[in-house]
Amino acid sequence: MKNPNDISNELMLKYLSDTVTTEEREAMEAWMAESEENSKYIQQLKSLWANAESFSLLDSIDLEENWKGVQGKLNKHEAANNRIFWRVAAAVIFIVSAAFLVKSLMYTAPQQMIFTAQQQTDITLPDGTLVTMKEGATLKYPEEFGNERRVEFEGEAFFEVERDTERPFIIEADDTETLVLGTSFNLKTATSYSGFELVLVEGKVSFSTADEKVVLTPGQRVALGPNGLLEKTENSNLNFQAWQTGSLVFENAKMDDVFEDIGNAYNVHFELENPAFASCTLTARYDQEDLDSILNTLEILFNTSFTEKQDAILVSGGSCN
Amino acid sequence: MSSDQDTALQQRLSRGDETAFQETFELYFKVLVLFATKFSLDKETAEDLVQDVFVKLYEQKERLQFHSSLKAFLYQSVRNRCIDMIRSSKTREKHHMEIKAGAELEGLNSEDLMLQSELEEKIYHSIGQLPEQCQIIFKMNRFEGKKNQEIAEELNISKRTVETQISKALKRLREDIYPYLKTLILAISIWIGG
Numbered sequence: 001m002k003n004p005n006d007i008s009n010e011l012m013l014k015y016l017s018d019t020v021t022t023e024e025r026e027a028m029e030a031w032m033a034e035s036e037e038n039s040k041y042i043q044q045l046k047s048l049w050a051n052a053e054s055f056s057l058l059d060s061i062d063l064e065e066n067w068k069g070v071q072g073k074l075n076k077h078e079a080a081n082n083r084i085f086w087r088v089a090a091a092v093i094f095i096v097s098a099a100f101l102v103k104s105l106m107y108t109a110p111q112q113m114i115f116t117a118q119q120q121t122d123i124t125l126p127d128g129t130l131v132t133m134k135e136g137a138t139l140k141y142p143e144e145f146g147n148e149r150r151v152e153f154e155g156e157a158f159f160e161v162e163r164d165t166e167r168p169f170i171i172e173a174d175d176t177e178t179l180v181l182g183t184s185f186n187l188k189t190a191t192s193y194s195g196f197e198l199v200l201v202e203g204k205v206s207f208s209t210a211d212e213k214v215v216l217t218p219g220q221r222v223a224l225g226p227n228g229l230l231e232k233t234e235n236s237n238l239n240f241q242a243w244q245t246g247s248l249v250f251e252n253a254k255m256d257d258v259f260e261d262i263g264n265a266y267n268v269h270f271e272l273e274n275p276a277f278a279s280c281t282l283t284a285r286y287d288q289e290d291l292d293s294i295l296n297t298l299e300i301l302f303n304t305s306f307t308e309k310q311d312a313i314l315v316s317g318g319s320c321n
Numbered sequence: 322m323s324s325d326q327d328t329a330l331q332q333r334l335s336r337g338d339e340t341a342f343q344e345t346f347e348l349y350f351k352v353l354v355l356f357a358t359k360f361s362l363d364k365e366t367a368e369d370l371v372q373d374v375f376v377k378l379y380e381q382k383e384r385l386q387f388h389s390s391l392k393a394f395l396y397q398s399v400r401n402r403c404i405d406m407i408r409s410s411k412t413r414e415k416h417h418m419e420i421k422a423g424a425e426l427e428g429l430n431s432e433d434l435m436l437q438s439e440l441e442e443k444i445y446h447s448i449g450q451l452p453e454q455c456q457i458i459f460k461m462n463r464f465e466g467k468k469n470q471e472i473a474e475e476l477n478i479s480k481r482t483v484e485t486q487i488s489k490a491l492k493r494l495r496e497d498i499y500p501y502l503k504t505l506i507l508a509i510s511i512w513i514g515g
Contacts, residue, residue: 054355054441055448055460057364061351069372070346074379 015042114140117155120244125151128162129169134243135267156188156264158244161203174224179206185216186240194264196224199240239265248286248294255280255302259315266291269312277302277318324390331391334382342382345391346375352442353399359434360403370406374398400431447494458483459490 011020015028032039115123117133124130127145137155149169161169163182171178174189174196183203190196198207200216207214207222212230214222221235237257238249242265250258256278259270268291272278280302286294295306295313304318330348333341350371357367377398378385385394448459458476461467462483469487473480 054438055445057358058351058355058442058445059460060364061354061368063347063350066350066368066372067343067346069368070375070379073372073376077376077380 012042112140113143114138125149125162127164127167127169130160130162132158132160132244153187154189156186156243158184158186158241160184176207176209176224179208180204186244188264190224194260195226197240198222199235199237201241237261243267246288248284248289250282250284252281252283254278255282255318258282262291262294271309271312271314272318273314273316274318277304277315277320280318280320324392327391331385334378334391335385337382342375342379345378345395349392349395350375351445352438353395355442356396356435356438357399357403359438360400360407362403362406366406370402371399374402396431396435444494448490451490451493455486455490458486462487 011024011028015025020028028042032042115121115133116138117135119135121133122130123133123139125141125145126143127149129149131139133139134156137157138153139157140152142150145167147167149164149167151169151171153171153173159171159180161180161182161184165181169180169182171180171187173187176196178185178187178198180203183200183205185198185200185203185205188194188197198205198216199221200218202218205216207216207230209224209228209230214230214232216222216232219235221233221237221240223231223233225231238251239261242248242261246265248261248265250261253261256272259272263269282298282301284297299305302318302320305316307314307316330341330345334345353371353374354364354367357370358364362370374395378395385391448456451459458472461472461475462469467475469480469483473483476483
Protein backbone atom coordinates (compact mmCIF):
# COMPACT_ATOMS: atom_id res chain seq x y z
CA MET A 1 0.00 0.00 0.00
CA LYS A 2 2.65 2.44 -1.02
CA ASN A 3 -0.02 4.77 -2.13
CA PRO A 4 -3.34 4.45 -0.43
CA ASN A 5 -4.60 7.41 -2.42
CA ASP A 6 -4.86 5.13 -5.45
CA ILE A 7 -8.49 4.95 -4.57
CA SER A 8 -10.61 7.85 -3.53
CA ASN A 9 -11.45 8.44 0.10
CA GLU A 10 -15.08 8.62 -0.85
CA LEU A 11 -14.94 5.15 -2.26
CA MET A 12 -13.13 3.96 0.79
CA LEU A 13 -15.69 5.47 3.16
CA LYS A 14 -18.53 4.14 1.04
CA TYR A 15 -16.99 0.72 1.14
CA LEU A 16 -16.47 0.93 4.87
CA SER A 17 -20.02 2.08 5.45
CA ASP A 18 -21.31 -0.67 3.19
CA THR A 19 -23.05 1.74 0.84
CA VAL A 20 -21.06 0.87 -2.27
CA THR A 21 -22.60 -0.21 -5.55
CA THR A 22 -21.61 -3.58 -6.95
CA GLU A 23 -19.22 -1.86 -9.36
CA GLU A 24 -17.58 0.13 -6.62
CA ARG A 25 -17.24 -2.98 -4.50
CA GLU A 26 -15.49 -4.78 -7.30
CA ALA A 27 -13.10 -1.85 -7.81
CA MET A 28 -12.35 -1.83 -4.11
CA GLU A 29 -11.78 -5.58 -3.99
CA ALA A 30 -9.53 -5.40 -7.04
CA TRP A 31 -7.44 -2.74 -5.30
CA MET A 32 -7.23 -4.82 -2.17
CA ALA A 33 -6.13 -7.83 -4.21
CA GLU A 34 -3.23 -5.85 -5.64
CA SER A 35 -1.16 -6.37 -2.55
CA GLU A 36 -1.31 -7.89 0.86
CA GLU A 37 -0.55 -4.45 2.30
CA ASN A 38 -3.61 -2.95 0.64
CA SER A 39 -5.89 -5.60 2.01
CA LYS A 40 -4.34 -5.36 5.48
CA TYR A 41 -4.81 -1.64 5.38
CA ILE A 42 -8.45 -1.91 4.48
CA GLN A 43 -8.96 -4.56 7.11
CA GLN A 44 -7.53 -2.23 9.72
CA LEU A 45 -9.76 0.61 8.64
CA LYS A 46 -12.70 -1.73 8.43
CA SER A 47 -12.20 -2.99 11.93
CA LEU A 48 -12.14 0.61 13.13
CA TRP A 49 -15.03 1.63 11.01
CA ALA A 50 -17.14 -1.41 11.61
CA ASN A 51 -16.82 -0.87 15.29
CA ALA A 52 -20.33 0.40 15.66
CA GLU A 53 -20.07 -0.43 19.34
CA SER A 54 -17.85 2.58 19.77
CA PHE A 55 -20.46 4.91 18.33
CA SER A 56 -23.30 3.51 20.34
CA LEU A 57 -21.08 3.63 23.38
CA LEU A 58 -20.24 7.28 22.75
CA ASP A 59 -23.91 7.88 22.15
CA SER A 60 -24.90 6.27 25.43
CA ILE A 61 -22.49 8.19 27.66
CA ASP A 62 -24.52 10.72 29.61
CA LEU A 63 -22.23 13.70 30.08
CA GLU A 64 -24.52 15.42 32.53
CA GLU A 65 -24.79 12.36 34.78
CA ASN A 66 -21.03 11.86 34.73
CA TRP A 67 -20.43 15.54 35.47
CA LYS A 68 -22.63 15.12 38.53
CA GLY A 69 -20.63 11.99 39.36
CA VAL A 70 -17.37 13.94 39.26
CA GLN A 71 -18.84 16.74 41.39
CA GLY A 72 -20.13 14.19 43.89
CA LYS A 73 -16.71 12.56 44.16
CA LEU A 74 -15.03 15.92 44.56
CA ASN A 75 -17.42 16.82 47.41
CA LYS A 76 -16.82 13.44 49.01
CA HIS A 77 -13.07 13.95 48.80
CA GLU A 78 -13.43 17.35 50.39
CA ALA A 79 -15.64 15.91 53.11
CA ALA A 80 -13.12 13.11 53.67
CA ASN A 81 -10.33 15.65 53.91
CA ASN A 82 -12.42 17.59 56.42
CA ARG A 83 -13.04 14.42 58.39
CA ILE A 84 -9.30 13.75 58.45
CA PHE A 85 -8.79 17.33 59.64
CA TRP A 86 -11.26 16.90 62.49
CA ARG A 87 -9.83 13.52 63.42
CA VAL A 88 -6.34 15.01 63.58
CA ALA A 89 -7.68 18.01 65.46
CA ALA A 90 -9.47 15.75 67.93
CA ALA A 91 -6.30 13.71 68.39
CA VAL A 92 -4.28 16.86 69.00
CA ILE A 93 -6.82 18.14 71.50
CA PHE A 94 -6.82 14.78 73.26
CA ILE A 95 -3.02 14.68 73.44
CA VAL A 96 -2.84 18.26 74.66
CA SER A 97 -5.46 17.68 77.35
CA ALA A 98 -3.83 14.41 78.36
CA ALA A 99 -0.47 16.20 78.62
CA PHE A 100 -2.13 19.01 80.56
CA LEU A 101 -3.77 16.54 82.92
CA VAL A 102 -0.54 14.64 83.47
CA LYS A 103 1.30 17.93 83.97
CA SER A 104 -1.22 19.25 86.49
CA LEU A 105 -1.09 15.94 88.37
CA MET A 106 2.69 16.10 88.33
CA TYR A 107 2.67 19.72 89.46
CA THR A 108 1.55 18.85 92.97
CA ALA A 109 4.68 16.74 93.29
CA PRO A 110 7.26 18.11 90.86
CA GLN A 111 10.16 15.75 90.44
CA GLN A 112 13.16 17.03 92.36
CA MET A 113 16.57 16.36 90.89
CA ILE A 114 19.51 16.16 93.25
CA PHE A 115 22.95 16.29 91.75
CA THR A 116 26.20 15.95 93.64
CA ALA A 117 29.35 16.51 91.61
CA GLN A 118 31.91 13.73 92.03
CA GLN A 119 34.31 15.91 90.06
CA GLN A 120 34.07 19.29 88.41
CA THR A 121 30.94 19.06 86.26
CA ASP A 122 28.92 21.38 84.05
CA ILE A 123 25.20 20.90 84.29
CA THR A 124 22.49 22.66 82.33
CA LEU A 125 19.22 23.32 84.11
CA PRO A 126 15.80 23.11 82.38
CA ASP A 127 15.83 26.88 81.73
CA GLY A 128 19.25 26.77 80.07
CA THR A 129 21.17 28.04 83.09
CA LEU A 130 24.68 26.62 83.16
CA VAL A 131 26.13 25.61 86.51
CA THR A 132 29.78 24.65 86.75
CA MET A 133 29.86 22.60 89.89
CA LYS A 134 32.97 22.11 91.91
CA GLU A 135 33.77 18.67 93.17
CA GLY A 136 31.52 17.87 96.11
CA ALA A 137 28.90 20.52 95.33
CA THR A 138 25.24 19.56 95.49
CA LEU A 139 22.35 21.11 93.59
CA LYS A 140 18.70 20.33 94.06
CA TYR A 141 16.40 21.54 91.30
CA PRO A 142 13.01 20.62 89.84
CA GLU A 143 12.82 18.72 86.59
CA GLU A 144 10.73 21.60 85.28
CA PHE A 145 10.61 25.17 86.53
CA GLY A 146 7.27 26.81 87.28
CA ASN A 147 6.68 30.53 87.79
CA GLU A 148 10.03 30.89 89.46
CA ARG A 149 13.30 29.08 89.13
CA ARG A 150 14.16 27.92 92.62
CA VAL A 151 17.09 25.69 93.41
CA GLU A 152 18.86 24.60 96.57
CA PHE A 153 22.61 24.63 96.65
CA GLU A 154 25.57 23.61 98.76
CA GLY A 155 29.23 23.80 97.93
CA GLU A 156 30.85 25.97 95.32
CA ALA A 157 29.76 26.62 91.78
CA PHE A 158 29.89 29.19 89.07
CA PHE A 159 26.38 30.07 87.91
CA GLU A 160 25.64 31.51 84.49
CA VAL A 161 21.94 32.20 84.84
CA GLU A 162 19.86 32.33 81.69
CA ARG A 163 18.11 35.69 81.50
CA ASP A 164 14.36 35.47 82.11
CA THR A 165 12.82 38.63 83.59
CA GLU A 166 9.48 36.85 84.01
CA ARG A 167 10.84 34.09 86.19
CA PRO A 168 13.47 35.04 88.79
CA PHE A 169 16.18 32.53 89.53
CA ILE A 170 16.43 31.90 93.27
CA ILE A 171 19.20 30.00 94.99
CA GLU A 172 18.67 28.84 98.53
CA ALA A 173 21.95 28.23 100.30
CA ASP A 174 22.93 28.31 103.97
CA ASP A 175 19.64 30.04 104.92
CA THR A 176 20.25 32.73 102.32
CA GLU A 177 18.44 33.51 99.14
CA THR A 178 20.13 34.77 96.04
CA LEU A 179 17.67 36.28 93.62
CA VAL A 180 18.83 36.96 90.09
CA LEU A 181 17.30 37.58 86.75
CA GLY A 182 20.20 36.81 84.44
CA THR A 183 23.78 37.02 85.47
CA SER A 184 26.90 35.08 86.32
CA PHE A 185 28.53 34.74 89.69
CA ASN A 186 30.56 32.45 91.86
CA LEU A 187 28.76 31.11 94.89
CA LYS A 188 30.41 29.30 97.76
CA THR A 189 28.60 28.06 100.80
CA ALA A 190 30.36 27.85 104.11
CA THR A 191 32.75 25.03 104.89
CA SER A 192 34.61 24.30 108.08
CA TYR A 193 37.56 26.26 106.67
CA SER A 194 35.86 29.17 104.90
CA GLY A 195 32.66 31.14 105.07
CA PHE A 196 29.84 31.68 102.68
CA GLU A 197 30.78 33.89 99.77
CA LEU A 198 29.29 35.14 96.55
CA VAL A 199 31.27 37.02 93.92
CA LEU A 200 29.30 38.68 91.15
CA VAL A 201 30.88 38.68 87.69
CA GLU A 202 28.15 40.29 85.65
CA GLY A 203 24.54 41.35 85.91
CA LYS A 204 22.75 42.12 89.15
CA VAL A 205 22.07 39.99 92.17
CA SER A 206 19.83 40.54 95.13
CA PHE A 207 21.17 38.62 98.08
CA SER A 208 19.28 38.19 101.30
CA THR A 209 19.19 36.41 104.62
CA ALA A 210 16.20 36.38 106.91
CA ASP A 211 17.28 39.75 108.33
CA GLU A 212 19.31 41.48 105.64
CA LYS A 213 19.32 42.19 101.96
CA VAL A 214 22.10 43.51 99.74
CA VAL A 215 22.22 44.19 96.04
CA LEU A 216 25.49 43.46 94.27
CA THR A 217 26.97 45.02 91.18
CA PRO A 218 29.67 43.30 89.11
CA GLY A 219 33.00 42.93 90.87
CA GLN A 220 31.45 42.99 94.33
CA ARG A 221 31.40 40.16 96.78
CA VAL A 222 29.22 39.39 99.71
CA ALA A 223 30.24 37.12 102.53
CA LEU A 224 28.49 35.88 105.58
CA GLY A 225 30.59 36.87 108.55
CA PRO A 226 31.09 34.71 111.65
CA ASN A 227 28.59 36.96 113.40
CA GLY A 228 25.94 36.02 110.86
CA LEU A 229 25.97 39.50 109.28
CA LEU A 230 26.46 40.20 105.59
CA GLU A 231 29.70 41.82 104.50
CA LYS A 232 29.65 43.51 101.14
CA THR A 233 33.06 44.47 99.73
CA GLU A 234 34.81 44.96 96.42
CA ASN A 235 36.25 41.62 95.47
CA SER A 236 40.03 41.71 95.78
CA ASN A 237 40.58 38.01 95.32
CA LEU A 238 41.71 37.33 91.77
CA ASN A 239 41.49 33.61 92.35
CA PHE A 240 37.86 33.19 93.38
CA GLN A 241 37.17 31.36 90.13
CA ALA A 242 40.45 29.44 90.01
CA TRP A 243 38.85 26.10 90.82
CA GLN A 244 36.94 26.49 87.56
CA THR A 245 39.41 28.27 85.28
CA GLY A 246 42.53 26.47 86.52
CA SER A 247 44.55 29.67 86.65
CA LEU A 248 45.93 31.20 89.84
CA VAL A 249 47.43 34.66 90.03
CA PHE A 250 49.38 36.00 93.01
CA GLU A 251 50.69 39.53 93.30
CA ASN A 252 52.59 40.09 96.53
CA ALA A 253 50.09 37.77 98.15
CA LYS A 254 50.61 36.68 101.72
CA MET A 255 51.29 32.97 102.06
CA ASP A 256 48.23 32.29 104.23
CA ASP A 257 46.06 33.77 101.44
CA VAL A 258 48.07 31.82 98.87
CA PHE A 259 47.42 28.56 100.66
CA GLU A 260 43.75 29.44 101.03
CA ASP A 261 43.41 30.12 97.31
CA ILE A 262 45.35 27.01 96.31
CA GLY A 263 43.37 24.98 98.80
CA ASN A 264 40.14 26.35 97.43
CA ALA A 265 41.14 25.74 93.85
CA TYR A 266 42.26 22.17 94.43
CA ASN A 267 39.82 21.30 97.19
CA VAL A 268 42.46 20.68 99.81
CA HIS A 269 43.29 22.27 103.15
CA PHE A 270 46.70 23.43 104.33
CA GLU A 271 48.00 23.66 107.86
CA LEU A 272 50.99 25.91 108.45
CA GLU A 273 53.43 24.64 111.05
CA ASN A 274 55.49 27.82 111.03
CA PRO A 275 53.33 30.94 111.70
CA ALA A 276 56.09 33.22 110.45
CA PHE A 277 55.82 31.72 106.98
CA ALA A 278 52.23 33.05 106.70
CA SER A 279 53.46 36.61 106.27
CA CYS A 280 55.89 35.83 103.46
CA THR A 281 54.62 37.03 100.04
CA LEU A 282 54.43 35.39 96.63
CA THR A 283 54.17 36.79 93.11
CA ALA A 284 53.46 34.03 90.63
CA ARG A 285 51.05 32.82 88.00
CA TYR A 286 49.99 29.21 87.58
CA ASP A 287 48.03 28.11 84.56
CA GLN A 288 46.46 24.66 84.40
CA GLU A 289 49.16 23.28 86.68
CA ASP A 290 48.49 20.27 88.83
CA LEU A 291 48.75 20.63 92.58
CA ASP A 292 52.04 18.68 92.87
CA SER A 293 53.92 20.93 90.47
CA ILE A 294 52.71 24.06 92.27
CA LEU A 295 53.81 22.62 95.59
CA ASN A 296 57.20 21.68 94.07
CA THR A 297 57.86 25.29 93.04
CA LEU A 298 56.89 26.47 96.52
CA GLU A 299 59.28 23.92 98.11
CA ILE A 300 62.15 25.32 96.02
CA LEU A 301 61.20 29.00 96.52
CA PHE A 302 60.66 28.91 100.28
CA ASN A 303 62.66 25.88 101.37
CA THR A 304 59.58 24.23 102.69
CA SER A 305 58.13 20.73 102.61
CA PHE A 306 54.63 19.29 102.36
CA THR A 307 53.31 16.25 104.15
CA GLU A 308 49.96 14.77 103.41
CA LYS A 309 47.83 14.14 106.48
CA GLN A 310 44.38 12.63 106.73
CA ASP A 311 42.35 15.79 106.10
CA ALA A 312 45.01 18.40 105.44
CA ILE A 313 48.42 19.04 103.96
CA LEU A 314 51.01 19.96 106.57
CA VAL A 315 53.34 22.80 105.56
CA SER A 316 56.67 22.49 107.37
CA GLY A 317 59.48 25.04 107.51
CA GLY A 318 59.47 27.88 105.07
CA SER A 319 61.34 31.15 105.08
CA CYS A 320 60.90 34.34 103.10
CA ASN A 321 63.56 34.88 100.42
CA MET B 322 -8.59 19.49 19.49
CA SER B 323 -5.39 21.20 18.47
CA SER B 324 -2.34 21.20 20.74
CA ASP B 325 -2.58 25.00 20.98
CA GLN B 326 -6.09 24.73 22.42
CA ASP B 327 -4.82 21.98 24.68
CA THR B 328 -2.01 24.22 25.97
CA ALA B 329 -4.41 27.12 26.53
CA LEU B 330 -6.75 24.86 28.52
CA GLN B 331 -3.83 23.49 30.51
CA GLN B 332 -2.72 27.01 31.43
CA ARG B 333 -6.22 28.08 32.43
CA LEU B 334 -6.60 24.91 34.52
CA SER B 335 -3.33 25.43 36.36
CA ARG B 336 -4.47 28.98 37.15
CA GLY B 337 -7.51 27.43 38.84
CA ASP B 338 -10.04 28.47 36.16
CA GLU B 339 -13.23 26.56 37.01
CA THR B 340 -14.80 26.89 33.57
CA ALA B 341 -11.65 25.40 32.07
CA PHE B 342 -12.27 22.28 34.13
CA GLN B 343 -15.78 21.89 32.78
CA GLU B 344 -14.59 22.53 29.22
CA THR B 345 -11.93 19.87 29.64
CA PHE B 346 -14.56 17.49 30.92
CA GLU B 347 -16.87 18.12 27.96
CA LEU B 348 -14.04 17.75 25.48
CA TYR B 349 -12.39 14.65 26.86
CA PHE B 350 -14.84 12.66 28.95
CA LYS B 351 -16.48 10.59 26.22
CA VAL B 352 -13.34 9.81 24.29
CA LEU B 353 -11.56 8.77 27.49
CA VAL B 354 -14.39 6.41 28.40
CA LEU B 355 -14.16 4.96 24.90
CA PHE B 356 -10.40 4.64 25.34
CA ALA B 357 -10.90 2.87 28.69
CA THR B 358 -13.35 0.36 27.19
CA LYS B 359 -10.60 -0.67 24.79
CA PHE B 360 -8.82 -2.15 27.82
CA SER B 361 -11.84 -4.50 28.00
CA LEU B 362 -13.59 -2.58 30.76
CA ASP B 363 -17.37 -2.38 30.66
CA LYS B 364 -19.01 1.01 30.20
CA GLU B 365 -19.92 1.58 33.86
CA THR B 366 -16.46 0.68 35.14
CA ALA B 367 -14.89 2.88 32.45
CA GLU B 368 -17.13 5.83 33.35
CA ASP B 369 -16.32 5.45 37.03
CA LEU B 370 -12.61 5.24 36.30
CA VAL B 371 -12.61 8.31 34.04
CA GLN B 372 -14.61 10.23 36.66
CA ASP B 373 -11.80 9.42 39.11
CA VAL B 374 -9.26 10.71 36.62
CA PHE B 375 -11.15 14.01 36.44
CA VAL B 376 -11.24 14.17 40.24
CA LYS B 377 -7.47 13.70 40.18
CA LEU B 378 -7.15 16.34 37.47
CA TYR B 379 -9.18 18.77 39.57
CA GLU B 380 -7.15 18.13 42.69
CA GLN B 381 -3.82 18.36 40.88
CA LYS B 382 -4.67 21.13 38.45
CA GLU B 383 -2.15 23.52 39.99
CA ARG B 384 0.60 20.99 39.37
CA LEU B 385 -0.59 20.31 35.82
CA GLN B 386 1.91 22.78 34.42
CA PHE B 387 4.63 20.22 35.05
CA HIS B 388 3.04 17.71 32.69
CA SER B 389 3.97 17.71 29.03
CA SER B 390 0.37 18.16 27.90
CA LEU B 391 -3.16 18.00 29.22
CA LYS B 392 -4.06 15.33 26.67
CA ALA B 393 -1.05 13.19 27.60
CA PHE B 394 -1.87 13.57 31.30
CA LEU B 395 -5.46 12.43 30.76
CA TYR B 396 -4.72 9.48 28.49
CA GLN B 397 -1.82 8.33 30.67
CA SER B 398 -3.90 8.53 33.83
CA VAL B 399 -6.70 6.51 32.24
CA ARG B 400 -4.24 3.99 30.80
CA ASN B 401 -2.46 3.51 34.13
CA ARG B 402 -5.72 3.02 35.99
CA CYS B 403 -6.93 0.54 33.39
CA ILE B 404 -3.75 -1.49 33.65
CA ASP B 405 -3.93 -1.39 37.46
CA MET B 406 -7.51 -2.60 37.24
CA ILE B 407 -6.62 -5.45 34.92
CA ARG B 408 -3.74 -6.44 37.21
CA SER B 409 -5.89 -6.40 40.35
CA SER B 410 -8.66 -8.38 38.68
CA LYS B 411 -5.95 -10.72 37.43
CA THR B 412 -5.01 -11.58 40.99
CA ARG B 413 -8.61 -12.32 41.84
CA GLU B 414 -9.30 -14.54 38.88
CA LYS B 415 -8.37 -18.09 38.13
CA HIS B 416 -5.10 -19.18 36.66
CA HIS B 417 -6.21 -19.44 33.03
CA MET B 418 -7.77 -16.02 33.28
CA GLU B 419 -4.46 -14.66 34.56
CA ILE B 420 -2.70 -15.90 31.47
CA LYS B 421 -5.34 -14.40 29.24
CA ALA B 422 -5.28 -11.04 31.02
CA GLY B 423 -1.51 -11.10 31.04
CA ALA B 424 -1.41 -11.72 27.32
CA GLU B 425 -3.93 -8.93 26.76
CA LEU B 426 -1.83 -6.62 28.85
CA GLU B 427 1.26 -7.40 26.80
CA GLY B 428 -0.54 -6.88 23.53
CA LEU B 429 -1.97 -3.50 24.41
CA ASN B 430 -0.48 -0.66 22.47
CA SER B 431 -2.01 2.33 24.15
CA GLU B 432 -0.75 4.68 21.44
CA ASP B 433 -2.82 2.81 18.82
CA LEU B 434 -5.80 2.59 21.13
CA MET B 435 -5.59 6.31 21.74
CA LEU B 436 -5.51 7.13 18.03
CA GLN B 437 -8.37 4.72 17.42
CA SER B 438 -10.46 6.25 20.17
CA GLU B 439 -9.77 9.73 18.89
CA LEU B 440 -10.81 8.82 15.39
CA GLU B 441 -13.98 7.12 16.52
CA GLU B 442 -14.87 10.05 18.68
CA LYS B 443 -14.21 12.39 15.79
CA ILE B 444 -16.48 10.39 13.53
CA TYR B 445 -19.10 10.34 16.22
CA HIS B 446 -18.75 14.08 16.69
CA SER B 447 -19.13 14.66 12.94
CA ILE B 448 -22.29 12.60 12.90
CA GLY B 449 -23.60 14.79 15.67
CA GLN B 450 -23.13 17.81 13.43
CA LEU B 451 -25.37 16.34 10.73
CA PRO B 452 -28.97 17.50 10.18
CA GLU B 453 -31.28 15.53 12.40
CA GLN B 454 -32.89 13.27 9.79
CA CYS B 455 -29.55 12.59 8.21
CA GLN B 456 -28.22 11.70 11.65
CA ILE B 457 -31.08 9.34 12.39
CA ILE B 458 -30.71 7.57 9.08
CA PHE B 459 -26.96 7.29 9.38
CA LYS B 460 -27.17 5.96 12.92
CA MET B 461 -29.76 3.39 11.91
CA ASN B 462 -27.47 2.32 9.13
CA ARG B 463 -24.24 2.35 11.09
CA PHE B 464 -25.17 1.64 14.70
CA GLU B 465 -28.11 -0.63 14.19
CA GLY B 466 -26.81 -2.24 11.00
CA LYS B 467 -30.10 -1.71 9.17
CA LYS B 468 -30.30 -1.92 5.38
CA ASN B 469 -31.40 1.15 3.46
CA GLN B 470 -34.66 -0.60 2.56
CA GLU B 471 -35.46 -1.31 6.20
CA ILE B 472 -34.73 2.28 7.19
CA ALA B 473 -36.92 3.59 4.40
CA GLU B 474 -39.80 1.40 5.53
CA GLU B 475 -39.36 2.28 9.18
CA LEU B 476 -39.21 6.03 8.59
CA ASN B 477 -41.82 5.89 5.87
CA ILE B 478 -39.56 7.59 3.33
CA SER B 479 -38.25 6.50 -0.02
CA LYS B 480 -35.16 4.35 -0.31
CA ARG B 481 -33.77 7.12 -2.51
CA THR B 482 -34.02 9.64 0.37
CA VAL B 483 -32.21 7.24 2.66
CA GLU B 484 -29.40 6.88 0.13
CA THR B 485 -29.18 10.66 -0.35
CA GLN B 486 -29.00 11.26 3.40
CA ILE B 487 -26.35 8.62 3.88
CA SER B 488 -24.19 10.02 1.12
CA LYS B 489 -24.63 13.51 2.64
CA ALA B 490 -23.47 12.07 5.95
CA LEU B 491 -20.50 10.43 4.30
CA LYS B 492 -19.56 13.64 2.55
CA ARG B 493 -19.60 15.51 5.82
CA LEU B 494 -17.67 12.79 7.56
CA ARG B 495 -15.09 12.70 4.85
CA GLU B 496 -14.46 16.45 5.24
CA ASP B 497 -14.29 16.23 9.01
CA ILE B 498 -12.38 13.05 9.36
CA TYR B 499 -9.96 13.20 6.49
CA PRO B 500 -7.14 14.84 8.53
CA TYR B 501 -7.61 12.20 11.23
CA LEU B 502 -7.79 9.44 8.73
CA LYS B 503 -4.46 10.60 7.35
CA THR B 504 -2.91 10.43 10.81
CA LEU B 505 -4.38 7.02 11.30
CA ILE B 506 -3.22 5.82 7.92
CA LEU B 507 0.26 7.01 8.78
CA ALA B 508 0.14 5.22 12.11
CA ILE B 509 -1.05 2.03 10.46
CA SER B 510 1.58 2.31 7.71
CA ILE B 511 4.29 2.54 10.36
CA TRP B 512 2.73 -0.36 12.21
CA ILE B 513 2.51 -2.54 9.13
CA GLY B 514 5.91 -1.44 7.92
CA GLY B 515 7.44 -2.30 11.29
